[in-house]
Amino acid sequence: xxxxxxxxxxxxxxxxxxxxxxxxxxxxxxxxxxxxxxxxxxxxxxxxxxxxxxxxxxxxxxxxxxxxxxxxxxxxxxxxxxxxxxxxxxxxxxxxxxxxxxxxxxxxxxxxxxxxxxxxxxxxxxxxxxxxxxxxxxxxxxxxxxxxxxxxxxxxxxxxxxxxxxxxxxxxxxxxxxxxxxxxxxxxxxxxxxxxxxxxxxxxxxxxxxxxxxxxxxxxxxxxxxxxxxxxxxxxxxxxxxxxxxxxxxxxxxxxxxxxxxxxxxxxxxxxxxxxxxxxxxxxxxxxxxxxxxxxxxxxxxxxxxxxxxxxxxxxxxxxxxxxxxxxxxxxxxxxxx
Amino acid sequence: xxxxxxxxxxxxxxxxxxxxxxxxxxxxxxxxxxxxxxxxxxxxxxxxxxxxxxxxxxxxxxxxxxxxxxxxxxxxxxxxxxxxxxxxxxxxxxxxxxxxxxxxxxxxxxxxxxxxxxxxxxxxxxxxxxxxxxxxxxxxxxxxxxxxxxxxxxxxxxxxxxxxxxxxxxxxxxxxxxxxxxxxxxxxxxxxxxxxxxxxxxxxxxxxxxxxxxxxxxxxxxxxxxxxxxxxxxxxxxxxxxxxxxxxxxxxxxxxxxxxxxxxxxxxxxxxxxxxxxxxxxxxxxxxxxxxxxxxxxxxxxxxxxxxxxxxxxxxxxxxxxxxxxxxxxxxxxxxxxxxxxxxxxxxxxxxxxxxxxxxxxxxxxxxxxxxxxxxxxxxxxxxxxxxxxxxxxxxxxxxxxxxxxxxxxxxxxxxxxxxxxxxxxxxxxxxxxxxxxxxxxxxx
Numbered sequence: 026x027x028x029x030x031x032x033x034x035x036x037x038x039x040x041x042x043x044x045x046x047x048x049x050x051x052x053x054x055x056x057x058x059x060x061x062x063x064x065x066x067x068x069x070x071x072x073x074x075x076x077x078x079x080x081x082x083x084x085x086x087x088x089x090x091x092x093x094x095x096x097x098x099x100x101x102x103x104x105x106x107x108x109x110x111x112x113x114x115x116x117x118x119x120x121x122x123x124x125x126x127x128x129x130x131x132x133x134x135x136x137x138x139x140x141x142x143x144x145x146x147x148x149x150x151x152x153x154x155x156x157x158x159x160x161x162x163x164x165x166x167x168x169x170x171x172x173x174x175x176x177x178x179x180x181x182x183x184x185x186x187x188x189x190x191x192x193x194x195x196x197x198x199x200x201x202x203x204x205x206x207x208x209x210x211x212x213x214x215x216x217x218x219x220x221x222x223x224x225x226x227x228x229x230x231x232x233x234x235x236x237x238x239x240x241x242x243x244x245x246x247x248x249x250x251x252x253x254x255x256x257x258x259x260x261x262x263x264x265x266x267x268x269x270x271x272x273x274x275x276x277x278x279x280x281x282x283x284x285x286x287x288x289x290x291x292x293x294x295x296x297x298x299x300x301x302x303x304x305x306x307x308x309x310x311x312x313x314x315x316x317x318x319x320x321x322x323x324x325x326x327x328x329x330x331x332x333x334x335x336x337x338x339x340x341x342x343x344x345x346x347x348x349x350x351x352x353x354x355x356x357x358x359x360x361x362x363x
Numbered sequence: 364x365x366x367x368x369x370x371x372x373x374x375x376x377x378x379x380x381x382x383x384x385x386x387x388x389x390x391x392x393x394x395x396x397x398x399x400x401x402x403x404x405x406x407x408x409x410x411x412x413x414x415x416x417x418x419x420x421x422x423x424x425x426x427x428x429x430x431x432x433x434x435x436x437x438x439x440x441x442x443x444x445x446x447x448x449x450x451x452x453x454x455x456x457x458x459x460x461x462x463x464x465x466x467x468x469x470x471x472x473x474x475x476x477x478x479x480x481x482x483x484x485x486x487x488x489x490x491x492x493x494x495x496x497x498x499x500x501x502x503x504x505x506x507x508x509x510x511x512x513x514x515x516x517x518x519x520x521x522x523x524x525x526x527x528x529x530x531x532x533x534x535x536x537x538x539x540x541x542x543x544x545x546x547x548x549x550x551x552x553x554x555x556x557x558x559x560x561x562x563x564x565x566x567x568x569x570x571x572x573x574x575x576x577x578x579x580x581x582x583x584x585x586x587x588x589x590x591x592x593x594x595x596x597x598x599x600x601x602x603x604x605x606x607x608x609x610x611x612x613x614x615x616x617x618x619x620x621x622x623x624x625x626x627x628x629x630x631x632x633x634x635x636x637x638x639x640x641x642x643x644x645x646x647x648x649x650x651x652x653x654x655x656x657x658x659x660x661x662x663x664x665x666x667x668x669x670x671x672x673x674x675x676x677x678x679x680x681x682x683x684x685x686x687x688x689x690x691x692x693x694x695x696x697x698x699x700x701x702x703x704x705x706x707x708x709x710x711x712x713x714x715x716x717x718x719x720x721x722x723x724x725x726x727x728x729x730x731x732x733x734x735x736x737x738x739x740x741x742x743x744x745x746x747x748x749x750x751x752x753x754x755x756x757x758x759x760x761x762x763x764x765x766x767x768x769x770x771x772x773x774x775x776x777x778x779x780x781x782x783x784x785x786x787x788x789x790x791x792x793x794x795x796x797x798x799x800x801x802x803x804x805x806x807x808x
Contacts (some may be wrong), residue, residue, distance in 0.1 A: 058409070059642030059716050075406040082612030082648050083579060083640055111578060114613060149499040151561030153577030160547035304795065333784065333799045340558025340773060341501070341784045350806050 029225040030217045034142070034176035035065045038183035039103060041229050043073045046101060049187060049338075053088060053105030062107055063143060063202060072308035089115040089140065093123055097138035102123055109144035109196060110156045123192045124167030139186045140194045144172070145300050146346055147200035147210070147333075157301035159251070159334070163277045164196045169234055170277040172196040174255040175205070175222030178275060181232025184275040189234060194196045196253040198300075199354055200361050206218065206253055207260035237281040237337045239288075241268035246294035246359055249285055249311055251275060254330075254347065261352035267360065268298075270362050276289035277307055285311070286318040293324035303331035325362035326353045370776035396555030407646030413714060417724035420502035422700065423447075423654075424726060427463025429452035435687040439665055441743075442695075446666030447657035449700060456529060457736040462505045465517075469743040475516060475674050476738060477752060479508040479731045482532040484756050484785035488764065493562075493709045497772060500562045504529045506672070506704030506722060507552040509730035510605070510635050512536055513677035517683055518603055518631070523589050523764040525573045525604035526583035528563050529635065541760060557787070579610040583632065590628035590694070601636040601688040603631040603681075604693060607649075608655050608698075609640025609648045620660040620696065627686035631681060631740075632664075635671065639701035642716040659696030672730040675737070712762045713735060768781035 029037065042049045051066055051073075057080035060067035061331035066160045081088050085106055091202035092102035094334050097337075106112045119140070127135045158224035169191055179197070200206050204216040219221030240255055248258045251274040262269040270288050274280070289295045295315055297308040308329045316327055318357040330347050339347055369415040410418040425448045432450075453496035454460045467475075487505040493501040504511060511532030519525070526533055534544060546553035548562040555565065566574035573589075574584060586604035606616060607745050611634055624632055634655045638645045649655070659666030665687065669680045670674060677699060684695035704722040706713050722729075783802045785792060792800075 054640075055642045058412070062641065062710075073586050076402055077406050079406075080643055080647050083609045083643070084614065085613035086614050086637065089614065113545045113578070114615070137470055151500075151564070151577065152559065196424065303799075333803070334796055338784045339556075339561050340554065340779055341781050344781045344782060344803060344807070354806060 026228055026248065026260045028223050029180070030204065030223070031173070031176045031179045032063060032065050033198070034180040034225045035183055035197065036067055036069070036225065037225065038180040038187070038319050039069055040072070040078065041067065042103070042256040043069065043077060045229065046152070048099060048101045049098050049103065049331050050077050050079060050095065050117070051103045052081050052092060054081055054082060054083055054265045055191045056105050056108050061105065065141070066105065066195075077209055085111055085113075085115040089123065089138070090139045091119040091133060092140075093126070093136045096138050097134055098144075099189060100293070101137050102143060103139045104138060106117055106142040108154050109142040109158055110153045112142055112158065115307040119162070119168065119194070120165050120167055125163045128167060134179060136189060136192055138192045139183070139189075139211045140144045141183070142194070142196060143199040143202075144196045145198040145343060146337055152336040155337040157196075157299065159196055159277055160305060160307040160310075162300060163307055167192070169236055169279065170196070171194040171275060172198060172252045173251055173275060174198065174201065175220065175338060176217050176225050178232050178238070180185040180225050181230050182234065182275065184229060185231040188231065193234065194206070194251070200253045201256065205256040208257035208346065209260075209299065210343055223280055227340070232275070232277050235279040235281055236354060238273050240271040240273050241269070243268040244292060244355065245269050246290045246296060247285070247288040248271060248296045248298060248356070249274060251277070254301065257347070258298050258352055261349040262357065264349065265353050265356065267356060269356065274320065280314070282314055282318065285315055288320040289315050289319045293322050295319070295323070296328045296330065296352070296355055296359050298330040298347060300332050300347060302334045303329060304333055306336045325359055328340040330355045364808065377650055380624065380635055382390055388708060394472070400645070407644065407647065407651055409433055411645045411718050411721070413718055414718065416795045417718045417721045418569050419724060419726050420640065422726055423449065424451040426726040427449060427451040428463075429506035430461070430463065432683070435683060436692050437661055439660055439693075441656070442667065443660045446660050446668055446696075446698070447654050448739035449668060450669040450676050450680055451673050452679060453673050453733050453737050457733070459675055459737065463676060463679040465675055465682060467675070467739070468680065469741060470514070472734065472741075474737055475512055475678075476731070476734050476744070477646050477756070478512040478536050479517070479674070479734065481535055481756050482508045482512060482753060483731060484753070485535065485544070486531065488760050488790050489545070489710065492548075499711055499773070501548070502528050502563045502708045503705045504531055506729065507637055507701050508637060509530050509674045509677050509734070510633070510671045510699045510801060513674045514603065514633065514681040514791060517678045517681035519600070521571065521600045522685065523571045523586070523602045524572065525589070525602065526575055526588040527582065527605045527607060527610075527635070527782070528577070528603050529577050529607070531563070531565075532638050533703055534565055534567065534570070534572060537567070537572060539565070539570055539572070542699055542766045543764035546770050549767060549772050550779070551767070551771035551773075553767075556805060557783045558779045559784075560728070580606055580613035580615040583616050584622060587619045587622045587628045587630050587694070590630040590688070591622070591626050593719040594626065594629055599629060599689055601629040601685050603633065603685075605633045606634055608634055608636040608638075608650060609643060611655055611658070612648050620658065620662040627693035628690070630694040631684040631688060632694055633661075634696065634698045635701060637701050639703045639707070639717070640711070641711060642713075651765060653680075654698055656696055656698035658743040664693055665695040666698070667695060668698045668700065671701030672727040672733060674730060702727070702728075704729075776793060
């Protein structure tokens with residue numbers, strides 16, 4: 026099977042969908058001739074033409090609003106918002122329109138729009154190129170929210186998102202576009218070539234939305250995480266020599282609670298980790314839902330590791346980022362709690 | 364270059380529909396329609412791509428001196444033509460001609476040249492610094508220096524400015540020191556943003572310069588609101604804001620214009636039409652067949668389309684608009700026709716999407732060179748003086764950089780206190796942030 030990095034895997038997913046389904050169109054800022062600022066849409070306009078891979082004005086509200094209209098008229102748009110930090114001008118179109126169109130029209134109108142957007146920090150992007158706003162979207166009823174952590178899932182989930190008849194906000198953790206990242210910025214960057222999930226089929230396949238996946242089996246505790254933090258948590262547990270079970274949530278909405286609950290019921294200890302700010306973050310929802318289901322099996326309070334509750338600061342990137350040390354301190358406290 | 368629908372929408376060649384239910388039916392219908400009917404989706408043309416000859420025939424020009432200069436209380440409707448023609452002062456022989464000539468003294472002109480040259484040489488040095496890995500990111504204003512410098516000179520220092528991230532000339536003219544700007548770029552112990560902002564996202568309250576936002580167009584309605592406050596308070600100051608032509612697509616731009624019209628806000632609203640928004644040509648922002656300035660009269664404020672590489676035209680237009688605003692006649696939308704001669708930022712490579720030699724063909728030339736030639740024609744400047752000024756500024760930049768480094772870099776002491784990360788989220792730090800600060804200290808001890 027060929028090796029792909031996450032950018033190539035996402036590009037392949039778009040290519041597969043554009044080829045299979047004439048109703049699929051791609052739109053966004055710089056996505057056409059240029060191929061996207063992260064190259065995810067590279068060569069697609071050359072291969073599918075300017076009427077299917079569409080360069081847009083800088084107007085996120087316009088991009089999503091127009092995508093909704095296109096979807097209502099039978100197309101299956103994949104909109105790119107260049108950075109998740111720039112999605113807010115489209116917030117009303119997503120929250121008040123995209124999420125509710127099926128509900129308010131009693132399913133007479135639907136909008137199968139996929140919104141792809143790079144998220145997360147670790148690239149020295151400062152507060153306008155580093156945010157992780159997934160909780161704001163997960164909070165809204167009517168949109169699915171996913172975030173892959175490796176190339177194989179990225180391609181399979183993106184195809185599933187595009188083929189899904191409900192709208193999907195698809196977050197791409199940009200720090201791991203080119204390789205897994207364990208949270209140590211001083212180590213040389215590594216690619217996806219040696220990672221098992223860097224093997225990606227060329228053709229069509231899907232990874233189901235709504236299914237979490239086991240990253241590593243263990244008995245001492247359950248670490249529930251997603252995106253870049255999957256790799257940080259894996260390295261943190263490995264270096265500590267802790268036999269932790271690690272689950273990649275992958276899909277925030279719908280949430281595969283059964284898989285999470287089964288694991289936590291078994292280990293009795295749960296750590297939740299994400300890059301986004303802690304207060305009101307998606308970890309709070311995970312923590313509450315798991316506590317409701319696993320209260321009698323828990324041997325310690327559920328722990329959360331997250332970004333601090335400040336905007337993402339440029340100069341303090343690695344003091345802000347929830348790296349291995351923060352994960353390990355929380356994991357140690359979790360294991361020591363009696 | 365027109366794209367035929369059959370090449371550009373190869374629907375008839377694709378296999379399978381890959382979707383279900385009503386969408387499958389709709390897709391099929393679409394497929395059938397595509398095979399029989401012409402797609403009428405217009406895709407804006409880009410005049411030249413890499414390897415092709417640059418072509419700026421789409422830029423509508425007026426001869427220098429040809430456009431009338433109406434009184435500052437002219438009705439909005441009367442500015443419709445001004446929003447489509449091009450106000451220019453410096454003619455091909457480098458003389459200042461016509462009613463928009465601001466009649467500036469040679470001393471002021473030399474000051475303008477110095478400021479533009481300072482901006483350019485500072486940009487060049489900081490770009491190299493980024494390439495050496497000393498700073499993480501940089502944005503040059505190469506080719507657009509007049510837009511910032513001449514406007515800043517034409518405004519009063521009490522006027523509040525809301526810049527975009529390509530207006531460093533305003534900071535330098537208003538007296539923010541090179542060292543101060545460099546310390547921000549380095550995120551060091553003297554960084555005005557305390558390490559919280561990406562390089563170039565400066566601010567300076569004491570120089571009446573608002574904080575730059577990485578999210579686009581947000582400053583436009585804010586500038587209008589500032590101007591409304593000045594009007595409410597009966598103050599003389601006006602607000603000025605800058606936005607790229609690409610960002611005019613954002614709703615914030617349109618909302619700003621509506622508010623400016625409704626309340627006759629004393630604002631000077633500048634569109635810097637540098638033709639490119641990263642890789643996206645100005646046609647994709649709506650620039651085909653119609654000027655950006657025309658949106659002013661379209662909504663109900665005055666509009667001016669000017670040569671943004673003509674220092675005198677920028678100065679004259681800004682003076683006119685500021686005087687109009689101060690006198691209570693409302694806002695003006697000024698489109699500065701210019702060219703982004705360099706990359707969007709240090710993260711961009713424009714040779715991927717436009718001809719490498721584009722700027723050599725740009726019909727409005729280089730703003731620094733044009734003012735220099737004008738001063739030489741006046742007998743107020745020589746090549747020797749220019750070389751001496753260049754050397755003096757380069758020495759000033761080198762000395763400032765040396766000083767900035769003494770205040771630290773991202774990797775070398777003295778460094779910012781990491782506890783600053785938790786300050787200024789709120790006026791008073793709430794308990795949860797105090798706890799997180801302690802947690803970080805424990806993490807790093």
